[in-house]
Amino acid sequence: MNDVWTSYDSKNFVLEGISLSIDRGTNYAIVGQSGSGKSTLLKLMNGMMIPSKGTIKIDYVTPNMNNKKFKKMLHTIGYIPQSLGLIKNITVLENILIGALPRLNTIQSLLKRFPEHEIQEAKRIISLVGLSGKEERKAYMLSGGEKRRVAIARALMQKPTILLADEIVSELDHVTAHEIMNLIADAQKRMNLTAIMVHHDMQIALEFANRVAVIKEGHKILEIGIEGDSIVDFQTGNINTEEIMEMYADDTKK
Numbered sequence: 487m488n489d490v491w492t493s494y495d496s497k498n499f500v501l502e503g504i505s506l507s508i509d510r511g512t513n514y515a516i517v518g519q520s521g522s523g524k525s526t527l528l529k530l531m532n533g534m535m536i537p538s539k540g541t542i543k544i545d546y547v548t549p550n551m552n553n554k555k556f557k558k559m560l561h562t563i564g565y566i567p568q569s570l571g572l573i574k575n576i577t578v579l580e581n582i583l584i585g586a587l588p589r590l591n592t593i594q595s596l597l598k599r600f601p602e603h604e605i606q607e608a609k610r611i612i613s614l615v616g617l618s619g620k621e622e623r624k625a626y627m628l629s630g631g632e633k634r635r636v637a638i639a640r641a642l643m644q645k646p647t648i649l650l651a652d653e654i655v656s657e658l659d660h661v662t663a664h665e666i667m668n669l670i671a672d673a674q675k676r677m678n679l680t681a682i683m684v685h686h687d688m689q690i691a692l693e694f695a696n697r698v699a700v701i702k703e704g705h706k707i708l709e710i711g712i713e714g715d716s717i718v719d720f721q722t723g724n725i726n727t728e729e730i731m732e733m734y735a736d737d738t739k740k
């Protein structure tokens with residue numbers, strides 16, 4: 487992303503001059519308080535919005551729903567919106583199979599007739615995300631943590647190379663949030679996924695990400711790299727985790 491500016495009303499910019507570069511296989515976190523522009527950033531990566539100024543490339547392709555090349559690669563981007571986007575009245579298995587729709591031919595897809603191997607694949611992923619035995623449960627009956635597992639499974643069913651997740655662990659208790667983050671971290675490493683996750687909690691970002699970008703009022707105010715327990719780079723010099731937490735805490739009080 488190079489010098490990206492975005493506006494919803496062509497007057498006020500909600501993102502201003504954002505530049506970032508994310509390597510394949512990275513676990514990348516975007517952190518910021520409510521209204522800072524995090525969801526907008528993900529929508530730009532997913533081609534749901536196009537920037538007013540600046541350029542975005544994913545594997546040399548510009549994200550834009552009107553771009554045929556991008557539409558072709560869109561199924562390789564697993565996007566989990568903040569609302570999760572599950573269909574309430576269908577089962578766990580049926581929700582997850584939606585991730586395989588792009589692989590079906592027109593007739594199969596119109597009739598939602600999934601080949602046996604896709605159903606087997608869905609079941610494998612169900613067990614991977616810890617939902618075995620809940621295949622036939624309707625989505626609305628699930629707990630918050632289980633709903634997130636379904637949304638992750640549906641995204642994995644796409645066989646994605648990039649996973650975009652918007653505040654997937656916000657509102658969850660500490661233990662469940664860590665279970666969900668570990669699940670994504672495992673999948674990310676095993677499939678060499680590029681995971682780009684939005685959080686409002688700096689702590690969870692520092693725990694799981696290789697890199698963290700902090701967004702404030704539409705600007706990227708800092709970007710840090712994390713290796714093991716130490717922070718290996720910081721754009722303005724040396725800083726430790728405590729100092730970052732302090733800076734961030736001050737931000738959220740305003």
Ligand SMILES: Nc1ncnc2c1ncn2[C@@H]1O[C@H](COP(=O)(O)OP(=O)(O)O)[C@@H](O)[C@H]1O
Nearest residue numbers: 494495500518519520521522523524525526527
């Ligand atoms: N559909 C929209 N129309 C107009 N303004 C929007 C829309 N979506 C978001 N905004 C505004 O853009 C800014 C950034 O929003 P958003 O990206 O959702 O932030 P975050 O995800 O960090 O909470 C906010 O000021 C928000 O009010």
Ligand SMILES: [Mg+2]
Nearest residue numbers: 524525568652
């Ligand atoms: Mg948001």
